[in-house]
Amino acid sequence: MSLDERTNKTKLPVSSIRRTLSTLTLILIGGLLLHGSVHLHARITARKPYSPFTVYSEIKIPGVSFNADNTLVIITDSNCHYSRDSILFHQSLVRQAVQLGIASMLVSPPKRTPKELLSVAFTKHVEIDLTTIKAPGTPSVALVSRSARIVGLWVGQLGKSEQTALLTRLDGDMHTIHSGDRLTGVFPTSMVSHQLGGSLLVDLRARAQFQAQHHPRAINIPLDELQLLMPLYATPGASITLDCSVIESGMCSAAIGMLKDVSYVNVKALDRGASSASCFKGAIR
Amino acid sequence: MAAGIQGLLVAEIEFDRRGRVLRSTMLATPDEKLARAAEVCLARWQLQPSGSEDRSEVRKGKVFFWFSLAAGVPHVFLVNDLKQRDALVAAGGRL
Numbered sequence: 001m002s003l004d005e006r007t008n009k010t011k012l013p014v015s016s017i018r019r020t021l022s023t024l025t026l027i028l029i030g031g032l033l034l035h036g037s038v039h040l041h042a043r044i045t046a047r048k049p050y051s052p053f054t055v056y057s058e059i060k061i062p063g064v065s066f067n068a069d070n071t072l073v074i075i076t077d078s079n080c081h082y083s084r085d086s087i088l089f090h091q092s093l094v095r096q097a098v099q100l101g102i103a104s105m106l107v108s109p110p111k112r113t114p115k116e117l118l119s120v121a122f123t124k125h126v127e128i129d130l131t132t133i134k135a136p137g138t139p140s141v142a143l144v145s146r147s148a149r150i151v152g153l154w155v156g157q158l159g160k161s162e163q164t165a166l167l168t169r170l171d172g173d174m175h176t177i178h179s180g181d182r183l184t185g186v187f188p189t190s191m192v193s194h195q196l197g198g199s200l201l202v203d204l205r206a207r208a209q210f211q212a213q214h215h216p217r218a219i220n221i222p223l224d225e226l227q228l229l230m231p232l233y234a235t236p237g238a239s240i241t242l243d244c245s246v247i248e249s250g251m252c253s254a255a256i257g258m259l260k261d262v263s264y265v266n267v268k269a270l271d272r273g274a275s276s277a278s279c280f281k282g283a284i285r
Numbered sequence: 286m287a288a289g290i291q292g293l294l295v296a297e298i299e300f301d302r303r304g305r306v307l308r309s310t311m312l313a314t315p316d317e318k319l320a321r322a323a324e325v326c327l328a329r330w331q332l333q334p335s336g337s338e339d340r341s342e343v344r345k346g347k348v349f350f351w352f353s354l355a356a357g358v359p360h361v362f363l364v365n366d367l368k369q370r371d372a373l374v375a376a377g378g379r380l
Contacts, residue, residue, distance in 0.1 A: 207312055207313060224347070225295075225347065225349075228349065228364060228365070228370070229293075229349070229364070231370065231371070231374050232293070232351070232364070232370070232373070232374065
């Protein structure tokens with residue numbers, strides 16, 4: 001066998017091995033991609049059960065009825081560090097609720113209530129698997145109306161400004177919103193109507209946005225027209241509620257300031273809460 | 286207004302450097318006929334020409350008209366004019 005013949009003989013298996021290796025590599029990459037997408041799909045579907053717990057939806061806790069005008073619901077878990085770091089805030093929140101005569105409820109997984117909260121005067125304490133109530137994460141604070149509708153939802157460990165917003169929300173004073181929790185659904189007609197009373201609900205968005213969707217009781221005064229047109233709608237002593245659930249917090253604060261500048265002092269804002277870092281896996285599951 | 290229509294008309298109007306109306310857009314109106322009438326009226330508006338040091342080529346703003354019928358007598362208030370607006374409010378012209 002000549003050298004050339006031997007070389008040719010040995011070349012064939014090498015190219016064949018290369019082809020096989022390329023095919024195997026492709027199969028391996030394909031497999032990894034497939035595995036990744038399956039894993040991602042599993043993660044997405046795993047989070048689906050939490051979605052119904054949103055603002056304006058009905059809160060359902062087995063064996064619990066919401067008879068008070070407003071109930072402050074704190075969902076916590078001693079296994080979650082965000083919950084543990086929020087204990088002082090939750091204590092002050094409940095103290096504020098007690099002072100204002102607002103009912104408060106502590107919800108936690110069985111035997112996972114932070115011990116610092118056990119001595120706090122909650123109206124009710126429920127130990128329940130948090131997946132059954134579709135809790136959005138821990139800690140969570142929900143303001144629930146008499147019809148068991150969530151009218152404000154704060155998920156996760158809150159920053160100072162968010163804490164202040166929530167504390168002031170309890171007594172119905174001015175409060176701010178955060179953009180983390182956007183409105184996507186249709187306004188339920190019963191939503192917050194009992195809270196509005198005789199207050200004039202003002203939507204500050206542009207006319208086209210307002211026409212696309214708005215609260216049935218809202219009137220539309222775009223922000224840049226507010227100071228000029230408000231006297232056509234209400235006297236300075238009138239109760240005005242700004243629908244800040246559909247705009248950014250900066251716009252809301254600006255609008256409140258503008259109205260105060262022209263002597264409207266009885267101004268409130270309707271917000272939806274905030275979203276922040278919270279425990280999902282491990283703590284709830 | 287002879288048809289008994291009243292309410293707020295909002296128009297956006299743009300002027301060029303010479304103060305002439307470039308275009309007007311109706312943003313809100315209680316009635317289409319009123320909107321057309323307002324458009325014709327606004328086309329005649331004229332501003333002072335902007336100064337040579339004024340950088341802006343176009344000046345743009347919103348105009349608010351309140352049309353009302355009081356005891357069968359039609360009134361038009363230019364709400365941008367605070368005196369007219371306050372007169373309207375004093376006359377009970379609330380929405």
